[in-house]
Amino acid sequence: MHRVAVLGLEGVIPFDLGIPFQVFGDARDADERPLYDVSFAARRRGLVRTSAGFSIAAPFGLSRLDWAQTVVVVGSDPPQAGVDRQVRAALRSAQRRGARLASICTGAFVLAECGLLDDRRATTHWRYCDDFHERYPQVKLDPAVLFIEEGELLTSAGAAAGIDLCLHVVSVDYGLEVANRVARRTVSAPHRSGGQAQFIETPMPSPRLQSLESTRGWALEHLHEPISLDDLARRAAVSVRTLVRHFRSETGTTPLQWLTEQRLLLARRLLEQTDLPVEVVARRSGFGSGQTLRLRFRQALGTTPRDYREAFGAARAGGTIDRGGARCDALAG
DNA sequence: AGACCAGACCGCCAAA
């Protein structure tokens, strides 16, 4: 089992605190055996006051961090700007021995305070981005994304973006299939693309702003063929300029970036669930060649398609499982 | 690894 310590300091946000327990706790293998051992650690064992006013009993103190392979620092409200020596030492030593460090919401303040984010890309809740940047100008803050993975350091935006981060971690550790099962159990989106910009600008997207939804749906059905901006614009019956503009306001990203993301998800699914050669997987998921797929794979997941399949592909007795028409919505289940 | 080229992206502006 992968060992996870969840660190919650003074004023911890209960919503955020629950996320890693819910997501990692729900991750099971095919035989329903839990895949993560998750612990709540605080500055010291005992009661921690939450941002909601009530207190929660932490069964562990900072020493629990030594035990963990992954440490998730949960946000506090207001953010924990000052971090005492022990917390700093515990996090630094976790990093030194190669543990994975992640933050949810304003947990990034704690990591930044320890100097762990210097010269790295990171994100935090959009409401605190100005404050964060002022305090930690040496951190390359990106306010526009749901989460960022920089090697063994991951940071996520506010609250629910923590779910995206944790699901991503599960998918890296145990494959998409497992992550999707968790998403289904927790009834959350298996993979939300686009940044937090979409929530900043339109907290509840008006129906009108969903106008490209069917166009995206069409694209998901045709990932295996080349899709140009012209194609999408024609589909949406607008100019390319307007398409790009709307696309950004709805998803927080550009059409090509979004397509690449979706194609990678499809490729991962094909690698996990079929025996198709990598070259064929590349074509089926709309990458022009195996080389392109390999490049994207390395950029996004830091591994190769072959190794990915090795790690997560089910060895199936019946031979190739080929569902033919590549449909990305199958990712949801 | 690097070069090349088509296509993607986006600021700007005028028109609707």
Next chain:
DNA sequence: ACTTTGGCGGTCTGGT
């Protein structure tokens, strides 16, 4: 007056 659209062109990016 204000919002939305679409075209132009310069720069950037991704795929080969």
